[in-house]
Amino acid sequence: MSDTIRKLRKVLQESIDSTPAKVSIFFKTGPGDYAQHDRFIGITVPTLRKIAKSFLNLAMQDLGLLIQSTINEERLLALIILTGQYNIGTSEQKEEIYQFYRTNIGHINNWNLVDSSAHLIIGAHLFERDRDFLEELAGSQNLWERRAAIVATWYFIRKSELGWTFKIAKLLQNDSHDLIHKAVGWTLREAGKKDEARLIAFLCDHAHQMPKTMLRYAMERLSQKEVINRKL
Known part of the structure; x- marks a missing residue:
């Protein structure tokens, strides 16, 4: 030491x-x-x-x-x-x-470790590079690696690039763990702050497959919740 x-x-x-x-x-x-x-x-x-x-x-x-x-x-x-x-x-x-x-x-x-760093290192580093590693993480058997995959896209959201957030969210929409449901949900919510119409379109296509916690987090800030509710 x-x-x-x-x-x-x-x-x-x-x-x-x-x-x-x-x-x-x-x-x-x-x-x-x-x-x-x-x-x-x-x-x-x-x-x-x-x-x-x-x-x-x-x-x-x-x-x-x-x-x-x-x-x-x-x-x-x-x-x-x-x-x-x-x-x-x-x-x-x-x-x-x-x-x-x-x-x-x-x-x-642990979730605090992932959430304080994945976007600032993995997300930042891959922003202008090949991002296949995120798909690899999303397919991992390890809970924290899957969480890192979606949290890393928070960096992209901050740069107003939303495609990979929706891509990883789709890969994780059937995940069994509550900590993934929450992370995907709040990441989608953040994406919706940049483009609410795109989030609504995504939810209309995928909400029926999403766990309730994930959907609730994703819809928290929407001004058009009734639009989704009518379409579900």
Whole structure:
């Protein structure tokens, strides 16, 4: 373990500003649940973001140690730092970070980890590149990889490019997991903010196959819910 990691972990322990129970309240950590593997020490996200600013130049080797930690806050901190590095990196550095992310995707294994990083690294990197990897993720047996596939398209939505959001949503519309239903639903909702007519058309074609949670999230902000309701 490097001196930098020792220092960082000391900072983390000194920065605990909550309790494990409070910071894990939105995760299912019981036996057999999706987050049963995760440990929390009680640090809120705003505090982690402040710490990340002080360690923005953390070496990739040290980031590798953090991303493999059993502690959720350490993995999340690694991803916050990575997204910061990606944002200011050179083309070569961005490629290295993207490849690091892909190599360590098995450790990006809770919804907060995926949702804080997939669009900012996978989405950003593939925006002007081949996107077949998103289809590969969507077809994965791994819940978090499937979630990463749809969340990554959030970057495209922000750039007003919606095609891949609807494409991945269609691939995942029959998924059995509630966390995919929610992610697809809110991503479709965000796409609808850019083009409501296109979202309505998509829902009219696919709503009958979509789980109720997915459909409810997708329709949250629509001004023409009655149009869909008449057509379903």
